[in-house]
Amino acid sequence: MSSPNGQRLRRRVWLDTDMGFDDLAAVLMLQHAANVEIAGMSLCAGNAPLPVVRRSAALAAACFGWAFPITAGAGAALNGSSVTAQSVLGEDAMRSAGLGLGDVVKTELAEIADAEFPLAELAESAESVEVLALGPLTNLARWMQAPASRQRIASITWMGGSAGPGNHTAAAEFNAFVDPEAAQIVIAEAAKVGIPFKMVGLDACRQVRVRAADAANLRAIGTQKAALLADLLLGYVRIPDPSGQSPMSVYDPTAAALWLQPELTTWRPACVDVELVGHHTRGMTVCEFRVPRKAQANAEVAGAVDEAAVRAMVLAALAAASS
Ligand code: BDR
Ligand code: CA
Numbered sequence: 001m002s003s004p005n006g007q008r009l010r011r012r013v014w015l016d017t018d019m020g021f022d023d024l025a026a027v028l029m030l031q032h033a034a035n036v037e038i039a040g041m042s043l044c045a046g047n048a049p050l051p052v053v054r055r056s057a058a059l060a061a062a063c064f065g066w067a068f069p070i071t072a073g074a075g076a077a078l079n080g081s082s083v084t085a086q087s088v089l090g091e092d093a094m095r096s097a098g099l100g101l102g103d104v105v106k107t108e109l110a111e112i113a114d115a116e117f118p119l120a121e122l123a124e125s126a127e128s129v130e131v132l133a134l135g136p137l138t139n140l141a142r143w144m145q146a147p148a149s150r151q152r153i154a155s156i157t158w159m160g161g162s163a164g165p166g167n168h169t170a171a172a173e174f175n176a177f178v179d180p181e182a183a184q185i186v187i188a189e190a191a192k193v194g195i196p197f198k199m200v201g202l203d204a205c206r207q208v209r210v211r212a213a214d215a216a217n218l219r220a221i222g223t224q225k226a227a228l229l230a231d232l233l234l235g236y237v238r239i240p241d242p243s244g245q246s247p248m249s250v251y252d253p254t255a256a257a258l259w260l261q262p263e264l265t266t267w268r269p270a271c272v273d274v275e276l277v278g279h280h281t282r283g284m285t286v287c288e289f290r291v292p293r294k295a296q297a298n299a300e301v302a303g304a305v306d307e308a309a310v311r312a313m314v315l316a317a318l319a320a321a322s323s
Contacts, residue, residue: 015133021233032317049084063225076138132255136176136182144185153195157255157259160183161201177282198267264309268301
C-alpha cells in the first residue's frame with residue numbers, strides 16, 4: 001500500500017492467535033516487516049487450551065522482545081465446547097525436534113491479563129487497526145457484537161476455512177471447526193457493517209511448503225535463537241511424516257504474507273457460509289463464487305499463491321528473528 005508519492009504507508013495490525021508454531025512464525029513475519037506496527041495481540045483457545053496458549057505467548061514475548069500489549073480472551077468456543085490440536089501439534093502446540101521456548105527463556109514472564117474485549121482500549125483511540133486472525137474466531141465474534149470495539153476494525157484477514165477439503169475433518173478446516181458459530185457471526189457482521197473480510201483458507205496455504213532443509217539452513221546461522229527456531233521448524237515439518245522427508249504446508253505465515261503483500265495471490269469475491277448443523281460437515285466453509293448471480297459476496301477468498309515469494313518471506317523472517 002503506497003501513498004501518492006510512492007512511499008509505503010505504515011499499517012497497524014491487531015493479531016488474534018491460538019499460538020502454535022505457525023502462529024509464532026506469522027507474528028515474527030509482522031514483527032520484522034517494514035512499516036508495520038503491531039498494535040496488540042489477543043489470545044484464544046484453539047491449538048491448545050488457553051492457559052497453554054498464554055504461557056507460549058508469554059515465553060515468545062520474552063524470547064523475541066515483543067513490546068506490544070497481549071491480552072487473553074476466549075477459553076472456549078461460543079457454544080462452550082473445546083477442541084484442540086494437541087494430538088497433532090503436541091501438548092504446547094509447538095512440537096519441537098529439540099529445544100522449546102521454555103529451554104531458552106530463563107527470565108521471569110510478564111503477566112498476561114484477561115480481557116473480554118481486547119479492542120476496548122483501541123475504541124478510545126482515533127486510529128483503527130487491521131485485524132489478522134490466526135485461530136478460531138471466538139474473540140472476534142464477541143468484538144464484532146460490541147459496537148465500540150467494532151468501529152475501530154478497518155478490515156479482517158483470517159487464516160481459516162477452506163474452498164476445498166478440510167483438515168480437522170474431511171469438510172472442515174481446524175480454525176473453522178473449533179468455533180463455526182463465531183466464524184459465521186464474524187463474516188455476517190462484517191458484511192453488514194461494511195468491514196472487508198478476507199479468507200486465506202487451507203487450499204491457499206497448502207500451496208506453500210517448508211522442508212527439513214529449511215530448518216538446516218536456519219540452524220547454520222549459529223545463534224541460540226536460530227537453534228530454537230530450527231528445532232521448532234523441524235518439529236513442525238515432521239508432523240505429517242516423522243522422517244522429515246515430506247514437505248509441510250505453512251498456514252498462518254501464508255495469511256501473514258498475503259496480508260503484507262495482497263498481490264501475491266488472486267482474491268476472488270465469494271459468498272462464504274459456515275455450515276453449523278451438518279453431522280459430517282459442521283465447520284465447513286461453503287464458498288459460492290457465482291456472485292452476484294447466486295448470492296451477494298461477503299468475502300474475498302485467496303486463490304493461487306506465489307509460493308516462491310511467500311516461502312522467501314517466511315524463511316527471511318525466521319532468519320531475521322534468529323539474530
Ligand atoms: C490452522 O489450524 C492451526 O492448527 C494452525 O495454527 C492454523 O491456524 C490450520 O488449519
Ligand atoms: Ca493458528
